Amino acid sequence: MGNREQVEKRVIVALDVADEQSAIALIDQLPQVLWWKVGLELFTSTGPKILEVLKSRQKRIFLDLKFDDIPNTVAGACRSAATYGVDLLTIHATAGRDALKAATEAAQEGATKAGVQPPKLIAITLLTSISARQLAFDLKIPLELPEYALEMALLAQESGLDGAVCSPQEVAQLRQTCGDDFLLVCPGVRPTWADIGDQKRSLTPAQAITAGANYLVIGRPITTATEPELAWKRISEELTTVG
Ligand SMILES: O=C(O)c1cc(=O)[nH]c(=O)n1[C@@H]1O[C@H](COP(=O)(O)O)[C@@H](O)[C@H]1O
Numbered sequence: 001m002g003n004r005e006q007v008e009k010r011v012i013v014a015l016d017v018a019d020e021q022s023a024i025a026l027i028d029q030l031p032q033v034l035w036w037k038v039g040l041e042l043f044t045s046t047g048p049k050i051l052e053v054l055k056s057r058q059k060r061i062f063l064d065l066k067f068d069d070i071p072n073t074v075a076g077a078c079r080s081a082a083t084y085g086v087d088l089l090t091i092h093a094t095a096g097r098d099a100l101k102a103a104t105e106a107a108q109e110g111a112t113k114a115g116v117q118p119p120k121l122i123a124i125t126l127l128t129s130i131s132a133r134q135l136a137f138d139l140k141i142p143l144e145l146p147e148y149a150l151e152m153a154l155l156a157q158e159s160g161l162d163g164a165v166c167s168p169q170e171v172a173q174l175r176q177t178c179g180d181d182f183l184l185v186c187p188g189v190r191p192t193w194a195d196i197g198d199q200k201r202s203l204t205p206a207q208a209i210t211a212g213a214n215y216l217v218i219g220r221p222i223t224t225a226t227e228p229e230l231a232w233k234r235i236s237e238e239l240t241t242v243g
Contacts, residue, residue, distance in 0.1 A: 007239040012037050012062050014219030020046045026223060030232055037062040037217055051084050061086040066124055068092035071099040075106035082110030086119045093123040093152035100159035120183055122163040123156035125149040128188030131200040146170050153178055167201035168208035175212030187217035191235055194221035205235050206242045
């Protein structure tokens, strides 16, 4: 898939650490990383301050707050989040059609008011930590898992969102149905040498890109590695072999 610089631009590292100090240590330890994901743990700890840290280092930001609430509330949250000038923002598709539409409009409004680029709003289809068995027996969803993930992606697309978050195991099907312009972001990515942890629907970085992901989200295989720089290098090298 070409040169290393191009490849590295498609890997988003999940900055799942407890505080600002640990976050800065990792960001500075991995200067080659362009994209960082700020999720619930870090944002709850630091608030928007961490976004300024990333911006001052010219990083791209995926603000992963996974909003899931009534339309008025998710719209308000997206309006506020869009003022930060982040690149990607998440909402759960299960919030429903009205909430997804309201969120899309509100994100545009928030960004316009703040004079920044609106974030690309992407919907979680089904968390990568949920197995087919859990979907059926715990969540009582009567559809097959791939069909459910596809339905959630289509709901997001019909509601005007820019893309979806899906497991690498479903990305080929979503790409085929939703087309090339729909952004598909895949967490649940595991190199063969990394622990799977709580992820249930995983593929390797090379497999996920080959299957059609625009971006990969990778956290612990890099961030909890004894040598994060080496883990990053191994992933980057794996990806240069694709295509
Ligand atoms: O929205 C996400 O990024 C996300 C959605 C999903 O279905 N599964 C998932 O793991 N994530 C996030 O992706 C990251 C994966 O981290 P690792 O499992 O450590 O690679 C975490 O920050 C999760 O919050």
